[in-house]
Amino acid sequence: MDYNDILKNSPYSLAAPEKNTLLTERLVELTKHHYERCTPYRGMMDAYGWDPDAINNYYDIPFLPVSLFKQMDLCSVSKEAIIKTMMSSGTSGQAVSKIYCDRATANNQQKTLAKIVTDFTGASRMPMLVIDTPSVIKNRNMFSARGAGILGFSIFGSDKTYVLDDNMELNVELLESFLIKHQGQKIFLFGFTFMVWQHFYRELMRLAGEGRHFDLSGGVLIHGGGWKKLISEAVSPAEFKQRLEEVCGLHDIHDYYGMVEQTGCIYMECECGHLHTSIYSDVITRRPQDFSVCNMGEPGIIQVVSMIPESYPGHSLLTEDEGVILGEDDCPCGRKGKYFKVNGRLKNAEIRGCSDTYAVRF
């Protein structure tokens, strides 16, 4: 099954039965693929007693805990074929995951991201403000999850401008000149949730107090990377949006959920505030007691499956997040697929997420 054929389908076009068939076919194929090419993966499947011929639904494919990529080098291609290694976010002292990408997997990640995001933003590119510092992309071959996120989203922007300096302070003059230069155009803003709040929103608030106002009412903001710190400061997603709109008029705001272990397959928040699964990936919630599948509306541990990973066995992973499936194929926004929300990290799980690991310092 060629992933490029899967990509020809638009991201929210398939209803549950068709999507299930597609996911099952591709994910079983990927499981066999990694079983043949990745020795440690094969060892785990053998120990689990996995029988490839007994599986007729992707719900039955074994899942690896995401933390395993920290403890083991898991790779299904030769080292020479690896063109890019991505690393998870982690606070200092934490081990980081290493995700090995070959050319095909890296290309498919970028193409998938493009299909998903343009469904929300349109195919035309927009002048782009990155709410981060350019120093996150220092090493071109070894990306942090933060750098990989920024680079991946850069494809939707033109005249990419980093508005924070090396000290994470807003460069107000740069912001001002950027907005004058692109007056009347739709601006694309990208950043990680906590950075947007701490270094952008708060600074705009401070400037507003001095009588300096910025109009971003024609902009679209995509942000992700975790809510942990903001929840601890009692800033809800609704308040986050409301306060941003109040300070600069920005109202087209989309959170996303995703992780470096399944780069490309992100879950975008729609106009109704729901995170959506595209046809390229899916979310399953499981009960912590026995890992059985939760009912709709019942909170559980989030498992993510992605049709992309060929160069490392990351197509079926158990996260350390708790979430709840809210519905399937019937979101008022019109997009098909499951929609869900993330409640937060499981208790005692380590801190990760581009936004959260950074926020630990505050």
Add this chain to the structure above:
Amino acid sequence: MTNMEKYIEAFTTSLEIDASQLEGLEYQGVTQWDSVGHMSLIAALEEAFDIMIDVDDILDLSSFEKGKEVLSKYGVELS
């Protein structure tokens, strides 16, 4: 400068490679043409021809040859 010369210059300056390497060159074919280099190349092409390339075409532009095809969609003739 002809369009072809501009096209070649966009590659050689943004990817920091020699014009002799361009024939048959593909994305990820040299270390400089990685995802970072690709966006620099796109910016250089857009500036050289005063165009804005769509997201799908950025992804399509996977080789030196393919780029000519992509640019023709934007009215840039290279032959």
